[in-house]
Amino acid sequence: MKKTLTVNLGGTVFNIDEDAFQLLEKYLANLKVHFSREDGTDEILSDFELRISEILSDKIRAGYNVITIDDVEAVIKRMGKVEDLCENDFRDDDSKKTQSSAGSQQQPRGERIGRRLFRNEDDKMLGGVCSGLAAYMGWDPTPVRLLAFVLIFVWAVSIPIYIVLWMLVPPARTATEKLQMRGENVTVENIGKTVTDGFEKLSSKMNEFAKSEKSRSSMQRFADVVVELIGIALKCIGILIGVALLPALIVIVVSLFFAFLGLMIGAISGSFGLLSHLMPSLDWSHLGNNSLWGLTLLAIFGILLVGIPLAGLLHGILSAIFKWKPWSEATKWAMLILWFIALVFGIIIAAHYGYIWEQWGWRFWRYMY
Amino acid sequence: MRKGILEYCILLLLSKEKAYSSDIMQKLQAARLIVVEGTLYPLLTRLKNSELLAYHWIESTQGPPRKYYELTDKGKAFLNELESSWTELHNTISHIKNKQINNS
Numbered sequence: 001m002k003k004t005l006t007v008n009l010g011g012t013v014f015n016i017d018e019d020a021f022q023l024l025e026k027y028l029a030n031l032k033v034h035f036s037r038e039d040g041t042d043e044i045l046s047d048f049e050l051r052i053s054e055i056l057s058d059k060i061r062a063g064y065n066v067i068t069i070d071d072v073e074a075v076i077k078r079m080g081k082v083e084d085l086c087e088n089d090f091r092d093d094d095s096k097k098t099q100s101s102a103g104s105q106q107q108p109r110g111e112r113i114g115r116r117l118f119r120n121e122d123d124k125m126l127g128g129v130c131s132g133l134a135a136y137m138g139w140d141p142t143p144v145r146l147l148a149f150v151l152i153f154v155w156a157v158s159i160p161i162y163i164v165l166w167m168l169v170p171p172a173r174t175a176t177e178k179l180q181m182r183g184e185n186v187t188v189e190n191i192g193k194t195v196t197d198g199f200e201k202l203s204s205k206m207n208e209f210a211k212s213e214k215s216r217s218s219m220q221r222f223a224d225v226v227v228e229l230i231g232i233a234l235k236c237i238g239i240l241i242g243v244a245l246l247p248a249l250i251v252i253v254v255s256l257f258f259a260f261l262g263l264m265i266g267a268i269s270g271s272f273g274l275l276s277h278l279m280p281s282l283d284w285s286h287l288g289n290n291s292l293w294g295l296t297l298l299a300i301f302g303i304l305l306v307g308i309p310l311a312g313l314l315h316g317i318l319s320a321i322f323k324w325k326p327w328s329e330a331t332k333w334a335m336l337i338l339w340f341i342a343l344v345f346g347i348i349i350a351a352h353y354g355y356i357w358e359q360w361g362w363r364f365w366r367y368m369y
Numbered sequence: 370m371r372k373g374i375l376e377y378c379i380l381l382l383l384s385k386e387k388a389y390s391s392d393i394m395q396k397l398q399a400a401r402l403i404v405v406e407g408t409l410y411p412l413l414t415r416l417k418n419s420e421l422l423a424y425h426w427i428e429s430t431q432g433p434p435r436k437y438y439e440l441t442d443k444g445k446a447f448l449n450e451l452e453s454s455w456t457e458l459h460n461t462i463s464h465i466k467n468k469q470i471n472n473s
Contacts, residue, residue: 010433011433012433031407035411038411038414038415039414039415039418040414040415040417040418043414043417044410044411044414047390047410047413047414047436048407048410050433050435050436051390051391051406051410053433054391054433057431061431077405078405078406079405079406079407080405080406080407080408081405
């Protein structure tokens with residue numbers, strides 16, 4: 001008995017055995033790596049998928065319900081293993097030639113060793129930072145961890161450094177990234193190895209989950225618990241801050257709304273009678289009719305400038321508390337663009353009426369003190 | 370060497386009629402030029418990217434729609450060039466061969 005999966009291959013749906021699926025996925029992944037140096041990688045791959053889908057369709061039409069690993073092996077034999085495709089590749093021949101002529105130390109194109117710093121999530125105590133660093137340097141992770149542990153007591157700054165690294169350094173997720181982390185050549189064979197390694201790890205992980213968490217040591221499990229607790233604590237603090245800020249934010253937003261309304265009414269009535277009544281010693285003639293619209297526009301843009309980030313913050317807090325849906329990408333972009341327009345126009349108008357504003361501000365200052 | 374000839378053959382095949390990649394494949398396999406199918410797709414894409422070929426989708430009664438390839442004008446011009454250089458090459462080689470036969 002075998003578990004089957006349903007896959008969409010080139011627009012056709014197939015039922016496929018799990019092992020056959022893994023083989024096919026590995027084959028397609030290898031092809032992708034192989035053709036990644038060429039233009040139109042996606043097109044080549046979709047051609048491959050379409051053709052494979054056709055071959056498999058014939059099989060289904062012949063009366064078989066499920067694609068087995070034998071079928072996939074036959075397909076791969078027919079399409080050609082990645083190694084066979086390499087032999088026919090003109091460019092590979094070229095690069096081999098240049099390699100042999102320039103001496104053996106030169107790496108073929110696209111396969112040079114490029115180490116990158118990643119967090120190693122396959123072997124981690126806290127965030128996999130030490131482990132990733134060790135992989136980057138080519139060391140064993142244990143001494144690095146010991147050093148980090150000692151550093152905590154010697155040099156307290158190492159704790160925030162660790163946390164910053166944890167946040168900034170990306171985890172190695174794909175096979176390519178894992179190879180880059182260890183500084184191994186990104187070749188088809190290595191990718192294949194890592195992909196299969198990943199599968200083994202995944203299946204063994206599932207087994208562990210079913211039985212017990214033996215493979216993670218008690219230290220590691222303790223660390224996991226600590227990480228989880230810190231996460232919960234951070235979330236609680238965030239919510240607390242949000243709740244504390246909420247009334248103030250609501251007040252600000254509401255008052256902004258009324259300020260906006262007031263300004264609109266003020267602009268429409270087109271008079272500063274009320275203001276001049278309130279502050280009689282100010283010379284309001286500077287703010288003549290021509291600058292009134294500018295003033296109003298500036299106020300609107302100002303409200304948008306302050307209001308949009310505030311509304312975003314408010315919505316963020318409320319959605320965290322009441323589990324609202326976050327804003328859609330479109331809304332976010334619209335808000336951002338609106339904010340940007342407000343910023344640009346605000347600056348333009350402010351510059352235009354700069355002289356009057358300067359005068360006004362100076363008089364206002366004198367009036368207040 | 371072999372690759373250049375493959376491209377030449379593909380263009381030749383397509384100069385007579387537009388064809389679906391599997392048809393091209395079968396003809397090439399019949400001529401024992403290609404062993405595995407996977408070699409063809411990157412070649413076709415490369416030829417298409419250099420604007421020698423164009424394709425359009427045609428519905429198929431069995432399975433997904435198929436890409437039918439045909440030569441572009443640029444491709445036809447390129448094929449003519451290839452043809453003349455091939456004849457030249459062929460003449461040179463047969464000339465040398467004949468000489469060898471005459472000498473021996």
